[in-house]
Amino acid sequence: MRHLLTLEDLSRADITHLLDRAEAFRALGQQRDLLAGRTVLNLFFENSTRTRTSFEIAARRLGADVVNFDVSRSSTAKGESLLDTLHTLEAMRLDALVVRHNENRLPDYLAEHARSDVAVINAGDGHRAHPTQGLLDALTIRQRRADFEKLTIVICGDIRHSRVARSDVHAFAALGAKDIRLCAPHALLPEDTGEFRGCAVTEDFDSALDGADVVIMLRIQKERMTAALPQADEDYFTQYGLDARRLAFAKPGCMVLHPGPINRGVEIAGDVADGAQSRILDQVANGVSVRMAVLAELLASRA
Amino acid sequence: MRHLLTLEDLSRADITHLLDRAEAFRALGQQRDLLAGRTVLNLFFENSTRTRTSFEIAARRLGADVVNFDVSRSSTAKGESLLDTLHTLEAMRLDALVVRHNENRLPDYLAEHARSDVAVINAGDGHRAHPTQGLLDALTIRQRRADFEKLTIVICGDIRHSRVARSDVHAFAALGAKDIRLCAPHALLPEDTGEFRGCAVTEDFDSALDGADVVIMLRIQKERMTAALPQADEDYFTQYGLDARRLAFAKPGCMVLHPGPINRGVEIAGDVADGAQSRILDQVANGVSVRMAVLAELLASRA
Amino acid sequence: MRHLLTLEDLSRADITHLLDRAEAFRALGQQRDLLAGRTVLNLFFENSTRTRTSFEIAARRLGADVVNFDVSRSSTAKGESLLDTLHTLEAMRLDALVVRHNENRLPDYLAEHARSDVAVINAGDGHRAHPTQGLLDALTIRQRRADFEKLTIVICGDIRHSRVARSDVHAFAALGAKDIRLCAPHALLPEDTGEFRGCAVTEDFDSALDGADVVIMLRIQKERMTAALPQADEDYFTQYGLDARRLAFAKPGCMVLHPGPINRGVEIAGDVADGAQSRILDQVANGVSVRMAVLAELLASRA
Numbered sequence: 022m023r024h025l026l027t028l029e030d031l032s033r034a035d036i037t038h039l040l041d042r043a044e045a046f047r048a049l050g051q052q053r054d055l056l057a058g059r060t061v062l063n064l065f066f067e068n069s070t071r072t073r074t075s076f077e078i079a080a081r082r083l084g085a086d087v088v089n090f091d092v093s094r095s096s097t098a099k100g101e102s103l104l105d106t107l108h109t110l111e112a113m114r115l116d117a118l119v120v121r122h123n124e125n126r127l128p129d130y131l132a133e134h135a136r137s138d139v140a141v142i143n144a145g146d147g148h149r150a151h152p153t154q155g156l157l158d159a160l161t162i163r164q165r166r167a168d169f170e171k172l173t174i175v176i177c178g179d180i181r182h183s184r185v186a187r188s189d190v191h192a193f194a195a196l197g198a199k200d201i202r203l204c205a206p207h208a209l210l211p212e213d214t215g216e217f218r219g220c221a222v223t224e225d226f227d228s229a230l231d232g233a234d235v236v237i238m239l240r241i242q243k244e245r246m247t248a249a250l251p252q253a254d255e256d257y258f259t260q261y262g263l264d265a266r267r268l269a270f271a272k273p274g275c276m277v278l279h280p281g282p283i284n285r286g287v288e289i290a291g292d293v294a295d296g297a298q299s300r301i302l303d304q305v306a307n308g309v310s311v312r313m314a315v316l317a318e319l320l321a322s323r324a
Numbered sequence: 325m326r327h328l329l330t331l332e333d334l335s336r337a338d339i340t341h342l343l344d345r346a347e348a349f350r351a352l353g354q355q356r357d358l359l360a361g362r363t364v365l366n367l368f369f370e371n372s373t374r375t376r377t378s379f380e381i382a383a384r385r386l387g388a389d390v391v392n393f394d395v396s397r398s399s400t401a402k403g404e405s406l407l408d409t410l411h412t413l414e415a416m417r418l419d420a421l422v423v424r425h426n427e428n429r430l431p432d433y434l435a436e437h438a439r440s441d442v443a444v445i446n447a448g449d450g451h452r453a454h455p456t457q458g459l460l461d462a463l464t465i466r467q468r469r470a471d472f473e474k475l476t477i478v479i480c481g482d483i484r485h486s487r488v489a490r491s492d493v494h495a496f497a498a499l500g501a502k503d504i505r506l507c508a509p510h511a512l513l514p515e516d517t518g519e520f521r522g523c524a525v526t527e528d529f530d531s532a533l534d535g536a537d538v539v540i541m542l543r544i545q546k547e548r549m550t551a552a553l554p555q556a557d558e559d560y561f562t563q564y565g566l567d568a569r570r571l572a573f574a575k576p577g578c579m580v581l582h583p584g585p586i587n588r589g590v591e592i593a594g595d596v597a598d599g600a601q602s603r604i605l606d607q608v609a610n611g612v613s614v615r616m617a618v619l620a621e622l623l624a625s626r627a
Numbered sequence: 628m629r630h631l632l633t634l635e636d637l638s639r640a641d642i643t644h645l646l647d648r649a650e651a652f653r654a655l656g657q658q659r660d661l662l663a664g665r666t667v668l669n670l671f672f673e674n675s676t677r678t679r680t681s682f683e684i685a686a687r688r689l690g691a692d693v694v695n696f697d698v699s700r701s702s703t704a705k706g707e708s709l710l711d712t713l714h715t716l717e718a719m720r721l722d723a724l725v726v727r728h729n730e731n732r733l734p735d736y737l738a739e740h741a742r743s744d745v746a747v748i749n750a751g752d753g754h755r756a757h758p759t760q761g762l763l764d765a766l767t768i769r770q771r772r773a774d775f776e777k778l779t780i781v782i783c784g785d786i787r788h789s790r791v792a793r794s795d796v797h798a799f800a801a802l803g804a805k806d807i808r809l810c811a812p813h814a815l816l817p818e819d820t821g822e823f824r825g826c827a828v829t830e831d832f833d834s835a836l837d838g839a840d841v842v843i844m845l846r847i848q849k850e851r852m853t854a855a856l857p858q859a860d861e862d863y864f865t866q867y868g869l870d871a872r873r874l875a876f877a878k879p880g881c882m883v884l885h886p887g888p889i890n891r892g893v894e895i896a897g898d899v900a901d902g903a904q905s906r907i908l909d910q911v912a913n914g915v916s917v918r919m920a921v922l923a924e925l926l927a928s929r930a
Contacts, residue, residue, distance in 0.1 A: 050417070051361055058657055060684060070398035071412060074391055078363060078416050081389045086687045088680055095676035098886035105889060109677060112911035113684050114656070282399035283408060305415035353720070355662055374715060377694055381666060381719050384692045524842035585702035586711060608718035 028191035057084035079312035098225025154187030264290035331494035345617035360387035382615035458491030481542025632799035649920035663690035685918035761794030784845025
């Protein structure tokens, strides 16, 4: 594995290996000698303090230097070509470039043009992929239920625009999940259903939850919510919000995940987010471990 | 001591212990192994590059990782609940959270909800407390005059809105200061005098300075200055500015402190700020040592 | 050497020593123990993510702590005196201050007032000097052609406002360059030719290139380009842009340098920037090595 751009091409063995490694780092906490002397550069074209901080902490706990490249103040913002920025940063001798961008496949474009000693890690591109999120969601589920072949997993929210949903589906499918159900109002379902082959698709959240072992709620943006359900603001929560009453339709002990930051009362009720079935904070903790695993996997074996 | 939120509850022995420890760090310069592998996160809701940098340098000199969480770009700024931010950061495995906020007791609120392995350090909340400033002011005075029971200390400026004044008074009172005098135009004196029990309060700076061993000038904001003394801008300096002529009313060798950044010619004359009696740069140096002591005290003994 | 403010006063031996040291760091990659425990503070009053990142990476690879002081959010931005900022930062115990400012000689002013244990490094002031750029350009040339006394070097672009041109000329002259030619439209040539004593000055780029061993293209700002050549936007490239046709006027193998970020199609054609004669990425790599050499030179020998 040279880059991490999407989970699409990863086998069950690949993903299992990364999750095992993340689990080991979770137990270990840190391993400062592993990437000592290496340089990881965060190149975030979209603001995401949480994800950036998670990568920063992960890299430091492996002993790497972390440089946050402030795109908004750089010449990249003033129209320097992206490849010129890439090659300039590479010339300073980078080991990994962690990229977030609102365009699909921008990290792939950088990876194609990157020097052979630079690993590109996709920290979220457009609505296409967010592979470390897919891995951390899989790890969070696996910590309680390793038997993916028996699991029914529901993903609910703005599926159409969600890179989280896409990477989750890639991870869960590779791990052999029995039944993956996508649920959203019509306007937020994927246009191209080929993208989510093998998943059940429904607009009815209550029935989607029937028999679910895991439910993943996606963050919803106000503009999209009102575009999808123009009647009234509260309608979204009424039809697609996860509250205790609705969670009862799922199997007892059904895990609740959310990539965060959560909108309380918008897509999830506060008491569910804070409740016994919520694994939301486990996801955050696993995020650091998964990013340590990815950085270690991509960098530690290189000269 | 689990958190540092205010100096109100600290005994003379507690404060003396912290100051002794700060003094030891001042001599030592650094002790990189003490907090190696620990993570300190700066969460500043108000800009304060100086205080943040002082905490950052202190934490690094003890070997800790420092993460500056950029609130203005995070989802906290977009309305994520503060407790969700707290719990998210905790899940990344923090050891200390250094918080500045314009609301009184916000750090206490975070401390109440923080995990038992996370220390919350107040880097200034509203006008309520700035405990590391109180400690560094006490240390600065103690380096020249350890006999607090003989000291007359004047604090002059916007007492009403000053967290510095409050934490200074807590520290000096605990250390047994003989006479603490607060001086300001009426509109900038505290509304609730109970808050400053035991302090003398006056609007006459000249008489306040009589017999003073220490004078602490507070930074004044233009808006408040003109609201307090609406006649003319220069009036403030004429009545409440510290110049050489006025400093002569105090005891010979009276120390001059200011939390910075200073407004030359507004609350303090440049020649006084730069003069032989000024301890302003000692305060800055002691700030790093005091923050090292607080971080060490709160974190080093934990597993 | 206590500070690095300009290359004007450096001898051939001084510069050669720094370049040799940079070459050694280039081979070594890092030397973490050399500046362990030292603090380098970046104080950038102009945005320059690239240069700041280069200094940050250099300092870290020598083991120093790096603090990026965010001027835009500090009290310096709100009118605190620059010397007060300097002395405050010094009191936190700095070892080096890396300064960029749009005023000529601002770093010299700071150096004059700095404590004797603080090194000031000029990272670019006004149009006056950018000494580490001069050094890295000299290093880049020397890696291919150490025989400066035989070299014809052309610098083309906005010479008048360029600190790069000034520091380049100081470095190349000290190293004994045979022939330094400055080329620009009249409005962008230096007003005071005494500043560039010993250089040939011309408005004709084609003739300037005749017999050149090295050509350094400067970045041009749109406003200045159109002020200099008001006819039409494309005129600048036609007359002063470096494309393959024009590069052929120079000697075979003539090196092409540019301090970056490049404007493709404005002052340099993309195929030239990416071509076999381009040394632009070597410049970036050498930038890190040169900054390591300067930091090591200024700091490593101090107590």
